Amino acid sequence: MMARLGRRRFVGGAAVVAAALSTPRPIRAAAAMGFDDARHLLSRTAFGATPAEIEALASMDFAAAVEGLLARFHAQAASAAPSWVGEDLATLRERRQAALAAAGKNADGKPVNEVAKLVREQGRQLSNWWVDEMLVTDQPLVEKMTLFWHNHFTSSIQKVRYVPALYRQNTLFRREALGNFATLLKAVAHDPAMLIYLDGVRNVARQPNENFARELLELFTLGEGHYSEADIKNAARAFTGWSIDRDGGRFVDRMQLHDGGEKTFLGQSGHFTGDDILAILLRHPRTAETIVEKLWREFVSSTPDPGEVKRLAGLFRSGNYEMKPLLRALFLSPAFRDPVNRAALIKSPIELIVGTVHVFGLPVPDQTPLVRMIAGLGQAPFAPPNVKGWPGGDSWITTNTLLLRQQFLRRLIEATTVSSLDGNMAMGRPGRRADRRQEMPAQTMEPYPVEGRSLRGAAGEARLGPTLSGADNATLLRTLLPRKPIDAVASAAQSPGAVVAAAMLDPAYQLK
Amino acid sequence: MDRRHFLLGSSALSVVMAAGSAAAEQERRVLVLVEMKGGNDGMNTVIPYADPLYRQFRPGIGVARDRTVQLDERVGLHAKLDPLMEAWKAGDFAIIQGVGYPYPNRSHFRSIEIWDTASASSQTLSEGWLSRAFDGVQLPRGAGVDSIVADNNALPMMGPGLRTIVMQDAENFLRQATAMKESNEPRDDRNPALRHVLEVRHEVNGAAAGLHDKLRDGPRPAYAFGADNGFGRELDLATRILAARVPVVAIKVALAGFDTHANQVPTQERLLGFLASGLATFRRNMLAASLWNDVVVMTYSEFGRRARQNASGGTDHGTAAPHFVMGGKVKGGLHGAYPSLADLQDGDLKHTVDFRNVYSTVAQGCWGLRRDFGQRPVRPLDLFA
Numbered sequence: 001m002m003a004r005l006g007r008r009r010f011v012g013g014a015a016v017v018a019a020a021l022s023t024p025r026p027i028r029a030a031a032a033m034g035f036d037d038a039r040h041l042l043s044r045t046a047f048g049a050t051p052a053e054i055e056a057l058a059s060m061d062f063a064a065a066v067e068g069l070l071a072r073f074h075a076q077a078a079s080a081a082p083s084w085v086g087e088d089l090a091t092l093r094e095r096r097q098a099a100l101a102a103a104g105k106n107a108d109g110k111p112v113n114e115v116a117k118l119v120r121e122q123g124r125q126l127s128n129w130w131v132d133e134m135l136v137t138d139q140p141l142v143e144k145m146t147l148f149w150h151n152h153f154t155s156s157i158q159k160v161r162y163v164p165a166l167y168r169q170n171t172l173f174r175r176e177a178l179g180n181f182a183t184l185l186k187a188v189a190h191d192p193a194m195l196i197y198l199d200g201v202r203n204v205a206r207q208p209n210e211n212f213a214r215e216l217l218e219l220f221t222l223g224e225g226h227y228s229e230a231d232i233k234n235a236a237r238a239f240t241g242w243s244i245d246r247d248g249g250r251f252v253d254r255m256q257l258h259d260g261g262e263k264t265f266l267g268q269s270g271h272f273t274g275d276d277i278l279a280i281l282l283r284h285p286r287t288a289e290t291i292v293e294k295l296w297r298e299f300v301s302s303t304p305d306p307g308e309v310k311r312l313a314g315l316f317r318s319g320n321y322e323m324k325p326l327l328r329a330l331f332l333s334p335a336f337r338d339p340v341n342r343a344a345l346i347k348s349p350i351e352l353i354v355g356t357v358h359v360f361g362l363p364v365p366d367q368t369p370l371v372r373m374i375a376g377l378g379q380a381p382f383a384p385p386n387v388k389g390w391p392g393g394d395s396w397i398t399t400n401t402l403l404l405r406q407q408f409l410r411r412l413i414e415a416t417t418v419s420s421l422d423g424n425m426a427m428g429r430p431g432r433r434a435d436r437r438q439e440m441p442a443q444t445m446e447p448y449p450v451e452g453r454s455l456r457g458a459a460g461e462a463r464l465g466p467t468l469s470g471a472d473n474a475t476l477l478r479t480l481l482p483r484k485p486i487d488a489v490a491s492a493a494q495s496p497g498a499v500v501a502a503a504m505l506d507p508a509y510q511l512k
Numbered sequence: 513m514d515r516r517h518f519l520l521g522s523s524a525l526s527v528v529m530a531a532g533s534a535a536a537e538q539e540r541r542v543l544v545l546v547e548m549k550g551g552n553d554g555m556n557t558v559i560p561y562a563d564p565l566y567r568q569f570r571p572g573i574g575v576a577r578d579r580t581v582q583l584d585e586r587v588g589l590h591a592k593l594d595p596l597m598e599a600w601k602a603g604d605f606a607i608i609q610g611v612g613y614p615y616p617n618r619s620h621f622r623s624i625e626i627w628d629t630a631s632a633s634s635q636t637l638s639e640g641w642l643s644r645a646f647d648g649v650q651l652p653r654g655a656g657v658d659s660i661v662a663d664n665n666a667l668p669m670m671g672p673g674l675r676t677i678v679m680q681d682a683e684n685f686l687r688q689a690t691a692m693k694e695s696n697e698p699r700d701d702r703n704p705a706l707r708h709v710l711e712v713r714h715e716v717n718g719a720a721a722g723l724h725d726k727l728r729d730g731p732r733p734a735y736a737f738g739a740d741n742g743f744g745r746e747l748d749l750a751t752r753i754l755a756a757r758v759p760v761v762a763i764k765v766a767l768a769g770f771d772t773h774a775n776q777v778p779t780q781e782r783l784l785g786f787l788a789s790g791l792a793t794f795r796r797n798m799l800a801a802s803l804w805n806d807v808v809v810m811t812y813s814e815f816g817r818r819a820r821q822n823a824s825g826g827t828d829h830g831t832a833a834p835h836f837v838m839g840g841k842v843k844g845g846l847h848g849a850y851p852s853l854a855d856l857q858d859g860d861l862k863h864t865v866d867f868r869n870v871y872s873t874v875a876q877g878c879w880g881l882r883r884d885f886g887q888r889p890v891r892p893l894d895l896f897a
Contacts (some may be wrong), residue, residue: 051722191734199774199824202824208821209773209822214618224619229858302705343636343705343706344703388621394705397668398664399712400664400685402709403692405694486706486710507706509622511706511709
């Protein structure tokens, strides 16, 4: 799974521009948007942008560039998935039993937990695969939306433990990334990982389990305050019987476990099934508003404009929940380009780490150190903290994570490839990687980066790879920072490497 | 920030408070707040073993009589909590029964917010209850930090009343803080995201300056905490902060995983084991350092669980639950009344003690602060000797 940055030709490729311009859709008065608008658009819709990528967009008309982003879609991931993603539940059971039978004892006499080890290893491979996909993809907006849906319809490996189901859920999110929300909602309600995560598999007529029904109403569609406890109970009854089959691990509707009685849900009564509940929710205006508000926080600002939310939600519903018209309207809304909303969002750990590696053009022979950094900053893929997902926004930055972010960035500045980044990241779990540490060469064991000792020059300069070399100091600053630096970083006399290092450690680098 | 700067300026008042009278000194205890994330099942923690309804409600997951450590003729502790019996016998372990609030909310997120902000069920507050408690109180500024969070939920401390840092590892914190010296003060900016980043950086620098020498040279815990769970690591950090006599008002730790909708027994037993061994080790360390009279440990959780088990061998989100308060100056024993299993509301226990009365009692007992948290009248508990 070698990440080759050359493959990532986002809007840089002339083909994309040509495709966008040759569409029959009439393009409004074409005007070059300029460097800063191009940077802003990419900072919100991609994982970092190099000077060349920004320049390629800068000469385009803004609306045409948005059209180009939305036109770029294929459902297939570019990275090869781990070999086991097709395994069914029966195979998994066999593997677990084999692992248990082979289980030895640790040095301290405790039995090795082979099942936990298997899940952990599959989780590591799956996270590596996804982070690789974010690095190599030629459609970063699709990956961003895949991550968005993962954070909306959360499922965690901590509970699901049937890791192939999480892979399939991820491919569902990618398929509908720019697709249709109604289709996605229905698919998620039938999704095996979700049925495990929120106990749908245990929801039976004799004793309904309310877990999925509650989160469906509270988090996935209406939001708190728009339903009653009785609505939750009745919705749970309607979903009884939706389960997964024991061997295949696929969705199955167990009719004999379904509660066929009459239910009252949001003021309507009938012998509802799960599909009926979803249909009622899709007719409720709050569902579209919930999604629009969340997209606004992802792409525009931390404070959704109520009037705009109503307008966009109306458009979303009347457009039968198609994602492209909604995203188009969102990116073309005046608020998206409003100067007040520039640099107004905090980068998520994934945006920070994947974006920095992309902009630096660092080779990534192994994604594990990157995934570990991302996890340390609080965004372990496939392991959101709870069903509400990552709260994001200001909560990304605490006294603890700000220090870790700076520590990682200092390492990235000094790195020549990602593998040399490892060493002791001191991510708050002392002793956990003691065994790994012994395998590593001595020079990567520095407990923390020592500036002046790196290969990159004594003054904490970054040596610039092909993605950044050749750019002048002003362009480097405009590329790396969404606003002017907070600390006085650059004097004209400084080397480009020193400017890049200072910009990355500036508080403004935490913003997008 | 404005208020904070104002306080920094009024150093004359701080000196008065820091010097303190003898009476004020007596009422300066550090609260160690223990969050049990996910909603702990109170009925399998403090077990109403003598009530026949208990067996009836929990035919599969009920705790067997011989796995129950009897406290009185009605209730007993889960056997996994046996390490806490030392404190029980010493009389410094209080169990408050039936803690909850009216119109209970069963959403994890909303209910923990209610507990963390001490709000009414229908009221949304953004400031944590500890910050509210210290509103208008001048704290000594020397340490650069008023409260430390060792897990990742800082909401109880959030707000202008306290300077709080989230810190998982003391040594790494100090090392990294040294590398992130700010070159200028946070300045006014109309960008809230930027303002947040700058405020956090400012807090780190302030805290690092205050903590540096104290933690570096502070004593290590006399008794080691279990290394097999994060809770032990967090209590280890709390112990070091207390032993170094960093003048904080509160430290928060957490134990997660109590959301036991299915196959509850092994999960909850493992967690109760962590809780008991962690708190017992913490108590021994505090006694060894002669600090046990100066700390108060209090547990909380977003809710208890339903009285009846569900079909999955678990329990769903419920309401009231028992909570623990420990410390050298705490009056041990059972407080409050165990909710009646015969008088449920929609299958849930009715609370007998409002958590805001517990908070009021603790604010008085730890810091000598009279706070009602919207309860009128306050019904204080007899928790402090």
